Amino acid sequence: MKIKMDNFVLSLSDTLRNAMLKLESLEEKLCVVCGAKGQVVRTVTDGDVRRFLLSEGSMDDKLSSLPEKKPILALHGTSDAELLDAMVNNDINAIVLVDKVGAPVRICSRVSLDKKILLSPPHLGDLEMKHVQDAFDSNWIAPAGPNLTTFENNLVKNTGHQHVVAVSSGTAALHLALRVLGISARDRVYVSDLTFIASVQPILYENAVPVFIDSEPSSWNMSPIALERKLMKDQASGDLPAAIIVVHLYGQVADMPAIMRLADKYEIPVIEDAAESLGATIDNKPCGSSGTLSVFSFNGNKMITTSGGGALASHSYKLIERARNLATQGRDLAEHYQHSSISYNYRLSNVLAGIGVGQLSVLADRVARRREIFELYRQGLTGNIGVSFQQNTPNSFGCRWLTVVEFNPDIIDLHPYQIMRRLSQLGIESRPGWKPMHMQPLCGKYEFEPHSEEHVVSSSLFLRSLCLPSGSAMLNTDVERVVNSIENVILGG
Ligand SMILES: Cc1ncc(COP(=O)(O)O)c(C=O)c1O
Incomplete structure (x- = not known):
């Protein structure tokens, strides 16, 4: 993996002052001094500098004046376990990795x-506690309240829809989306095949019938080719779906222009499952703003979190107000407690909405950091043949919720699970890619439309992909550690 050497490399003619300035900026608190040919001649810590000053040296002395010290080095590619051994045996806290010429x-x-590196832990900022405290101070511990209103208003800006209702989970939001569209028993609902089961469960709650549409190979999202073929077949048999649920997978946007053209042609409403993709855009519009309704999740591992929560958004006031009513036990417009439809308690509390208000204010930073992390992985792993990544749909800007790698089994002789287990032994959490819905025991009896007759994309991705740690609080050195560990594992280290 390429890194900026000038961050930690000094020469013998540098002064102790230069060394102290560099040391202060480095996490490892260790600098490297290189000779004329670029090879490491020694290391410097602030302990070295302090001892030298106590023995009457000055900050303006050159590093060449320091007493000699033999550097402890390790060859680049040494496994983490061996590096840790070397540090424990030599009683040091950092070690310099060198190439073959030193x-x-x-x-x-x-x-x-x-340190254990987790897949996508919550990343809280400075403001969340203030909004939660406001709820306590004002006794707005009830489900509704000012934080909830602010959260919903702020989500309007981020979702590109004019109306939003915040609820207790993304799954609840999907369920409400189906209810407000009037989906009922035996209605067919097309849904992306490669997704988390939550995209499908609400279809089953309503005894409707999921029909799974394969992924396309570059973005891994719903294949417009498979979608078009299935619509043509179902139109011919008079069995068109009542809705299409398009998932924006791992933070990358589906080909909405192509999907919306088809949905409009056949007059089918689209629900965008953007649970994983808040902050992404397509054609400079927020991901989720193309369809009739869109769904977001604020689960603990998502782009932003309310610890648990979700939202349903739409351009239609009527749909969102109906959803709000169904989410709060569906009371009729009467003075007494009168109810005419099956409904739910899906409200998000004002306390949790306070976390959401704080989180939403740093969404742009979270997106930028996840994209940087993706870029570090891409640069770090691209030299390894047999490793590739999920691509962007044209004119889209993915939020890279998770960086997911695809390993080519013709080149890399390891199943992703073998890599996952080795990483876990090294304190790195990775996860398998989603198992396609048509392969789930729960869903085996439903129809599935492949991308092409020769190529089922979703099951091939399932067998080849691995989700890497992508949390926005990860340090560059954490990403380097993951990259180096993967390289060691696939090169048999
Ligand atoms: C694609 C997708 N849809 C829906 C959900 C459901 O969201 P929640 O966990 O908030 O119910 C999730 C995540 O959990 C998801 O990844």
Whole structure:
């Protein structure tokens, strides 16, 4: 993996002052001094500098004046377990990795190896607690309240829809979307095949019938080719679906222009499941703003979190007000408690909405960081043949909720699960890609439309892909550790 060497490399003619300035900016608190040919001649820590100053050296002395110290080095490619051993045996907290000619490649710290790297943990900022505290101070602990109103208003800006209702989960929002569209028993609902089961459960709650549409190979999202073929067949048999649920997978936007052209032609409403994709855009419009309704999740592992929560958004005031009513036990417009439809308690509380208000204010930063993390993985792993990534749909800007890699089994002789298990032993959490819906025991009896007769994309991705740690609080050194560990595992280290 390429890194900026000038961050931690000094020469013998640098002063102690230069060294202290660099050391202060480095997590590892270790600099490397290189000789004329670029090879490591020594390391410097602030302990070295302090000892030298106590023995009457000055900050303006050159590093060449420091007493000699033999550097402890390791060859780049050494496994994490061996690096940790070397650090424990030598009682040091960081070690310099060098190439075959002794030039520095990177510094590896003990803390970074001891630390467990999680897939996508919550990343809270400074503002969430203030809004939660406001709810406590004003006694708005009831489900509704000012945080909830602010959260819904702010979501309007981020979803591109004019109306939003915040609810207790993304699954609840999907369920409400089906209810307000009037989906009922035996209605057919097309849905992306490669997704999390939550995209499908609400269809089953209503005893409607899911029909799974395969992915297309580059973005891994719903294949417009499979969708068109299925619509033509179902029109011929008089069996068109009542709705299409398009999932924006792992933060990457589906080909909405192509999907909307088909949906409009056949006059079928589209629900966008953007649970994983808040902050992504297509044609400079928020992901989720093309369809009739869109759904977001604020589960603990998502782009932003309310610990648990979701939202349903639409351009239609009528649909969202109906959803709001169904989410709050469906009371009729009467003074007494009168109810005419089956409904739910799906409200998001004012306390949790306070977390959401704080989280939403840093959404742009979270998106930028996840995209940087993707870019670090891409740069770090692209040199390895047999490794590739989910692509962008044209004119889209993915939020890269998760970076997911695809391993080519003709080149890499390991199943992703073998890599996942080795990473887990090294303290790195990775997860399999979603198992397609048509392969789920729960869904085996439903129809599935492949991308092409020769190529089922979703099941091939399931067998080849692995989700990598992508949390927006990850440090660059964490990403380096994951990259180096994957390289070691696939190269048999
Ligand atoms: C694609 C997709 N749809 C729906 C959901 C459901 O969201 P929630 O967990 O908030 O119910 C999730 C995530 O959990 C998801 O990944």
